[in-house]
Amino acid sequence: MSLTLTYDPQLSRVRIVADGLGALAMMRVERSTDQVRWTTVRGGELSLPVSGEIRVDDYEFAPDVPNFYRVVGATAWDEYSRVSAAGWGNAPSGQVWQHFGTAAAFTANGNAGQHIHSTTNSGRISVVDVGSTRARVRVTSSVPAVAQPAGTALTVYAIARFTDDANFYQCRLGFIPDLNITCSIRKRVAGVDTTLDSIVLPGVTHVPGTRYVVELDASGSLLLGRAWREGDPEPDWQVSATDTALTTGTKVGIRTIIDAGSTNTLPFTYTLDDFLVTVPFRTIYSGSVTPALGGVWLKSLARPFLNRQVTVRDVSEVIRRSRAGVFDVVGRSFPVAVTDVRGSRQWTLDLSTYSEQDRSDLDLLLASGDVLLVQVPPAAGRLSATPAGYVVVGDTREITPPTLDLAMRVFSLPCVEAAAPGPDVVGATSNWQTVLNTYATWADLLTAHATWGSVLELVGDPEDVIVS
Numbered sequence: 001m002s003l004t005l006t007y008d009p010q011l012s013r014v015r016i017v018a019d020g021l022g023a024l025a026m027m028r029v030e031r032s033t034d035q036v037r038w039t040t041v042r043g044g045e046l047s048l049p050v051s052g053e054i055r056v057d058d059y060e061f062a063p064d065v066p067n068f069y070r071v072v073g074a075t076a077w078d079e080y081s082r083v084s085a086a087g088w089g090n091a092p093s094g095q096v097w098q099h100f101g102t103a104a105a106f107t108a109n110g111n112a113g114q115h116i117h118s119t120t121n122s123g124r125i126s127v128v129d130v131g132s133t134r135a136r137v138r139v140t141s142s143v144p145a146v147a148q149p150a151g152t153a154l155t156v157y158a159i160a161r162f163t164d165d166a167n168f169y170q171c172r173l174g175f176i177p178d179l180n181i182t183c184s185i186r187k188r189v190a191g192v193d194t195t196l197d198s199i200v201l202p203g204v205t206h207v208p209g210t211r212y213v214v215e216l217d218a219s220g221s222l223l224l225g226r227a228w229r230e231g232d233p234e235p236d237w238q239v240s241a242t243d244t245a246l247t248t249g250t251k252v253g254i255r256t257i258i259d260a261g262s263t264n265t266l267p268f269t270y271t272l273d274d275f276l277v278t279v280p281f282r283t284i285y286s287g288s289v290t291p292a293l294g295g296v297w298l299k300s301l302a303r304p305f306l307n308r309q310v311t312v313r314d315v316s317e318v319i320r321r322s323r324a325g326v327f328d329v330v331g332r333s334f335p336v337a338v339t340d341v342r343g344s345r346q347w348t349l350d351l352s353t354y355s356e357q358d359r360s361d362l363d364l365l366l367a368s369g370d371v372l373l374v375q376v377p378p379a380a381g382r383l384s385a386t387p388a389g390y391v392v393v394g395d396t397r398e399i400t401p402p403t404l405d406l407a408m409r410v411f412s413l414p415c416v417e418a419a420a421p422g423p424d425v426v427g428a429t430s431n432w433q434t435v436l437n438t439y440a441t442w443a444d445l446l447t448a449h450a451t452w453g454s455v456l457e458l459v460g461d462p463e464d465v466i467v468s
Helices: 356-367 381-385 432-438 442-448
Strands: 002-008 013-019 027-032 054-058 067-073 076-078 098-100 106-109 113-117 122-129 135-142 154-164 167-175 180-189 192-205 212-219 222-229 239-242 251-258 268-279 282-289 296-300 308-315 325-327 336-338 345-353 372-375 389-393 397-399 409-417
Touching (some): 002 067, 027 054, 054 067, 113 122, 113 251, 122 154, 135 154, 135 251, 154 268, 167 222, 180 212, 180 239, 192 222, 192 239, 212 268, 251 268, 296 356, 308 356, 345 356
Antiparallel strands (some): 002 013, 013 054, 076 268, 098 122, 122 251, 135 212, 135 268, 154 167, 167 180, 180 192, 212 222, 222 239, 296 308, 296 372, 308 345, 325 336, 345 409
16 A cells, blocks of 8 residues: 655646555545645545556646645445455454454455354454544445345344444344344443334345445434445435444444354354445545646646646736726716726736747647646746736737747737636546547557556647647
8 A cells, every 4th residue: 555646747747646445435635735724636536446546647736845645535444355264354444353253253255254153142243443433334245145044133233333342333234034134223232232223124125145235324422324235226324313322432343143043054154345434534645745847837727738838938917907887976976886806817928939849839738728727936036926826818929029030939828817627627638639649550559558547648749639
């Protein structure tokens, strides 16, 4: 498990890569310059890792100062992809599993965890410490494909507020001999279980080998529970209760039971998978990087392969237009003023290019019509006077100045300060035109790139942007 932060000067971006995250837990990537106020990185909103990895590019970093990044997400998760014959060891999220029962009763086969019961009237408990009494715990379970509940119910529990094996809250998933399935909230205090609320799941009957999900939410005195067949839509909370008996436990986990009246064949194995604690969120990774901007940049967040460092020739005065109006009133000496906040800043930015390639690249960036981000290094002398932020560029002018250098051009950009694009604007460094222009056949593409992730790393040529 690691976090890698890399500044790429070609496109002026910070690449954030976090791996070892599994595939269960939603993650979010955030940035800060003071480690007090945190902003979600564009494209880093809550999402599931792909192959255990989160990869985000940040073009909106603060230049030339330390940028702190963190990946926040679920507190604990386990997919049991390891093999263990005596205990579950460490969860991929870092916590150590603690078991109540003989070690051989807790195994992992590379696909799921298991609770093995060799006798009736036995219970198994596995917990991890999440450091909080506030918790939302989910586990997916199934019983053997050949097993129907016989004699008494087969039961799986998501548990929270655990202090010891005699005191905790639980949401019980019960497989009943009549093939109904129940969901109930219970408390266990001083070794005695008490039901607080219970239902029979509507329209669901038990099919051996089918996977079912049970979830418990414990927030202060409020307890919520629900259960459903895997693959069905997640239901609203089905059972609820308020209780103040247990207030201190910070461990969560899984419990299974074979009651004394069970006639199921022994040893009996519960299959347990996709253990997930989604509340509270915690910081999983953190790190920092100082991006060296190197000059003034114009950036398109929608098409970052157009991003360019530019040479500033001049900046005009900055105007902030008034929206007020003054109106004469018949019979009065003094007019009436109608006021409003002033408009955004406006200025003209003059840029120089010194080669045909630079001229063409800048022209294509402007032709995109995108809202642009002007990034300015904070301590670059006169360059630092260039206004920074998001702008809409009006009618541009391209001028050939009267110099001996006939390749030189001056672009005059009337800029109006604008709001940042919405969070749904997340750019790619290439498009399908990039692929078509780079590879003659699908065979060529497949030879060059083993995965779609590799294809997405292509950086397009500005001429791939089609402007009509």
